[in-house]
Amino acid sequence: MRKVLVVTEAKAGxxxxxxxxxxxxxxxxxxxxxxxxVAFGSDAVHYANxxxxxxxxxxYIVGNQELDVYTxxxxxxxxxxxxxxxxxxxxxxxxxxxxxxLAPRIAARLGLGLISDVIDVQVEEDDVxxxxxxxxxxxxxxxxxxxxxxxxTVRPNNIPVEEISGTIEIVHFYAEIKDLRTIVKEVIRxxxxxxxxxxxxxxxxxxxxxxxxxxxxxxxxxxEVLGGxxxxxRGACDAEFCDYSLQIGQTGKIVTPDLYIxxxxxxxxxxxxxxxxxxxxVAINKDPEAPIFQIADYGIVxxxxxxxxxxxxxLKKVLVNS
Amino acid sequence: MNILVLMKQTFDPEEKxxxxxxxxxxxxxxxxxxxxDEYAIEEGLLLRALHCGEVTVITxxxxxxENGLRTALAMGADNAIIVNSEDLNLDEYSTVxxxxxxxxNREFDIILAGNVAVDYGSGQIGPRxxxxxxxxxxxxxxxxxxxxxxxxxxxxxxxxxxxxxxxLPVLVTAQQGLNEPRYPSLPGxxxxxxxxxxxxxxxxxxxxxxxEVKTITTETxxxxxxxxxxxxxxxxxxxxxxxxxxxxxxxxxx
Numbered sequence: 001m002r003k004v005l006v007v008t009e010a011k012a013g014x015x016x017x018x019x020x021x022x023x024x025x026x027x028x029x030x031x032x033x034x035x036x037x038v039a040f041g042s043d044a045v046h047y048a049n050x051x052x053x054x055x056x057x058x059x060y061i062v063g064n065q066e067l068d069v070y071t072x073x074x075x076x077x078x079x080x081x082x083x084x085x086x087x088x089x090x091x092x093x094x095x096x097x098x099x100x101x102l103a104p105r106i107a108a109r110l111g112l113g114l115i116s117d118v119i120d121v122q123v124e125e126d127d128v129x130x131x132x133x134x135x136x137x138x139x140x141x142x143x144x145x146x147x148x149x150x151x152x153t154v155r156p157n158n159i160p161v162e163e164i165s166g167t168i169e170i171v172h173f174y175a176e177i178k179d180l181r182t183i184v185k186e187v188i189r190x191x192x193x194x195x196x197x198x199x200x201x202x203x204x205x206x207x208x209x210x211x212x213x214x215x216x217x218x219x220x221x222x223x224e225v226l227g228g229x230x231x232x233x234r235g236a237c238d239a240e241f242c243d244y245s246l247q248i249g250q251t252g253k254i255v256t257p258d259l260y261i262x263x264x265x266x267x268x269x270x271x272x273x274x275x276x277x278x279x280x281x282v283a284i285n286k287d288p289e290a291p292i293f294q295i296a297d298y299g300i301v302x303x304x305x306x307x308x309x310x311x312x313x314x315l316k317k318v319l320v321n322s
Numbered sequence: 323m324n325i326l327v328l329m330k331q332t333f334d335p336e337e338k339x340x341x342x343x344x345x346x347x348x349x350x351x352x353x354x355x356x357x358x359d360e361y362a363i364e365e366g367l368l369l370r371a372l373h374c375g376e377v378t379v380i381t382x383x384x385x386x387x388e389n390g391l392r393t394a395l396a397m398g399a400d401n402a403i404i405v406n407s408e409d410l411n412l413d414e415y416s417t418v419x420x421x422x423x424x425x426x427n428r429e430f431d432i433i434l435a436g437n438v439a440v441d442y443g444s445g446q447i448g449p450r451x452x453x454x455x456x457x458x459x460x461x462x463x464x465x466x467x468x469x470x471x472x473x474x475x476x477x478x479x480x481x482x483x484x485x486x487x488x489x490l491p492v493l494v495t496a497q498q499g500l501n502e503p504r505y506p507s508l509p510g511x512x513x514x515x516x517x518x519x520x521x522x523x524x525x526x527x528x529x530x531x532x533x534e535v536k537t538i539t540t541e542t543x544x545x546x547x548x549x550x551x552x553x554x555x556x557x558x559x560x561x562x563x564x565x566x567x568x569x570x571x572x573x574x575x576x
Contacts, residue, residue: 113536245481
């Protein structure tokens with residue numbers, strides 16, 4: 001039995017899926033022990049019930065207004081105060097922009113090891129074993145902490161969420177925040193509203209084959225049918241068909257959706273590094289020799305401008321009939 | 323301005339991965355400067371052009387990492403330091419303890435690093451070091467301007483752009499888009515050969531009491547090989563309707 005602290009995260013007023021995935025991972029580690037979630041910012045209290053339905057026994061609501069926008073100092077001061085009070089025996093945090101910035105800093109302050117970007121966790125006898133991809137997903141490693149408590153960041157979209165019934169105790173916690181060294185002057189939203197690329201269950205991605213920014217339209221329509229997000233290869237971004245915020249690959253985002261549909265993407269190593277661990281991969285490409293077909297579960301050799309709209313129509317029918 | 327850059331030498335991402343004795347084999351592998359660290363080096367050189375001063379590149383690595391330092395010197399860096407990690411088992415915790423012990427006694431205004439290395443990809447070194455040195459950090463930056471003692475920085479937050487102000491000294495980590503790293507020039511390569519590399523042995527640092535690892539790797543393995551995919555056949559309409567059915571009933575992906 002272990003007391004596990006799970007750091008949760010919300011974006012634009014919505015609790016991120018990876019928060020619940022982390023709670024599921026925490027259930028395995030806790031093995032009957034207490035699970036404590038922590039949520040930050042003035043909206044935090046709204047997330048308490050859903051956290052309770054996913055295994056949290058207690059939630060710390062750190063409602064300070066200074067936490068509505070992430071800064072390293074405000075979050076690390078607050079989280080450290082929560083950790084001091086809770087004294088957890090394991091800590092999990094989402095491997096998101098915030099988790100990547102915050103977790104190593106907390107680990108250094110507490111003199112802890114940290115296992116980043118984990119996709120699975122198992123308890124073997126007394127050890128908590130984390131699995132993580134290395135070399136851009138070409139291989140995997142299992143790691144454990146040998147000194148101090150287990151501490152890991154969890155990659156979105158990899159641990160299936162489990163709901164459980166239970167009651168939740170809410171603890172209102174006011175953090176003492178001072179001497180902030182960074183000031184956020186402005187946040188410019190470049191990502192289209194809707195589904196976050198790194199957490200999307202379905203990703204429709206375009207390469208040089210989409211030929212222009214207008215060429216992404218059929219992909220966006222297909223994404224709407226499936227409730228997915230649109231991504232791109234580096235080639236499409238370099239050619240200025242779309243913004244770099246959509247780039248999936250070695251440089252760019254790493255995604256592991258349930259379904260990845262690659263349209264007009266040849267499948268360079270640069271791109272594969274960002275998506276090859278997707279659960280089901282579909283490739284649509286004019287060139288039958290394109291390397292993308294070697295990792296695809298299903299391939300259609302054809303013109304994406306013909307195939308993608310047909311596929312959107314066909315999937316609409318399939319989804320209606322279900 | 324004293325500019326420090328953290329560098330790691332990594333596998334060329336185009337290389338295939340092979341295992342030997344349970345760990346990743348380095349035999350016949352081409353090594354490069356971690357691409358994100360290349361952005362950090364380039365940004366250091368751009369800062370020096372504007373604000374004068376020196377660029378010092380630091381690495382913790384085995385002898386082969388000296389090639390990476392030579393490349394950085396050829397790009398234009400002034401000084402290079404290598405901490406010999408031969409026969410050492412290091413993790414992020416202990417690597418940062420080494421870096422801290424070297425950097426805390428040096429003067430610096432800014433430390434630049436890549437936001438992540440393309441080999442083991444933990445992305446911990448920058449933020450950990452900033453905490454150990456008790457300085458602020460700004461991660462995944464795409465634009466940097468320094469006026470006097472203040473930096474105005476743009477950072478990439480999962481595709482959105484954040485504008486941050488911070489007072490020096492600061493540690494920043496580079497994201498793609500920060501700049502276009504230069505290639506070493508021929509005169510640069512010649513000059514680099516004459517520039518000294520400072521070599522530090524772990525024993526000289528006297529940090530035995532903090533040099534423990536907190537995490538270990540118990541196993542390294544390949545993903546289970548996927549069965550060969552299926553290229554659908556027939557006219558396009560037939561392929562598309564087959565695909566829709568397969569995604570529903572066989573793959574259960576929708």
